[in-house]
Amino acid sequence: MQQYNHRQPLEPESVFLRESPSQTAGPxxxxxxxxxxxxxxxxxxxIVNVMARADADGPxxxxxxxxxxxxxxxxxxxxxxxxxxxAHGRYVTDFSFDNAFNSLGRAAPGMGVDQAGWWSFTTIxxxxxxxxxxxxMAPHINLMIFARGINIHLHTRLYFDDEGEANAVxxxxxxxPTERRRTLIASRVEDSEDGEPVYEFVIRLQGRDETVFFxx
Numbered sequence: 001m002q003q004y005n006h007r008q009p010l011e012p013e014s015v016f017l018r019e020s021p022s023q024t025a026g027p028x029x030x031x032x033x034x035x036x037x038x039x040x041x042x043x044x045x046x047i048v049n050v051m052a053r054a055d056a057d058g059p060x061x062x063x064x065x066x067x068x069x070x071x072x073x074x075x076x077x078x079x080x081x082x083x084x085x086x087a088h089g090r091y092v093t094d095f096s097f098d099n100a101f102n103s104l105g106r107a108a109p110g111m112g113v114d115q116a117g118w119w120s121f122t123t124i125x126x127x128x129x130x131x132x133x134x135x136x137m138a139p140h141i142n143l144m145i146f147a148r149g150i151n152i153h154l155h156t157r158l159y160f161d162d163e164g165e166a167n168a169v170x171x172x173x174x175x176x177p178t179e180r181r182r183t184l185i186a187s188r189v190e191d192s193e194d195g196e197p198v199y200e201f202v203i204r205l206q207g208r209d210e211t212v213f214f215x216x
Contacts, residue, residue, distance in 0.1 A: 034108040049107035051123040056101040058087025058124035070206030074117025078147040089127035131171045138166035
């Protein structure tokens with residue numbers, strides 16, 4: 001019987017496969033997906049941490065975050081991907097660098113924040129969207145974490161501390177035990193120089209206050 005190896009193209013030079021975050025996790029995550037952080041020349045177009053331009057529809061805001069290991073030490077070789085709805089609760093699936101807002105963004109320490117270990121996103125407050133069971137979920141941002149030692153990326157969610165009423169009835173958030181929900185809540189800490197709100201979110205990979213991670 002003839003054997004086929006589907007992992008080897010017959011004409012390798014004719015095949016171009018973009019690297020995925022999972023394939024580049026580890027010491028190569030920045031080399032593949034955050035070239036400026038790795039000290040390499042950027043490609044003409046990069047998916048970065050600015051998801052919304054100033055003319056995007058919806059209230060603009062900033063998020064700054066930190067990923068801590070089990071010793072409460074910042075993980076500086078991390079990459080965080082964000083995926084969120086627009087201000088009307090709809091995902092923008094046609095990513096384009098011409099869009100005023102895109103649902104996808106990538107951030108790593110060193111992109112816009114000089115403080116060690118901190119990463120940031122500039123985006124808009126997401127609107128509410130329906131849970132498959134019907135009720136609306138609270139505004140939230142889906143996050144994926146890639147880092148050395150994490151061979152399969154972690155999924156979590158970021159909710160907002162100034163959305164108390166929506167959080168209280170969110171069918172997704174309410175599936176998380178009460179004492180663990182606070183690990184998913186970002187705190188509004190200040191306003192930026194241009195008056196836009198700044199939220200702070202700390203992700204703990206291990207320990208007593210480990211962030212809630214989800215299987216999807």
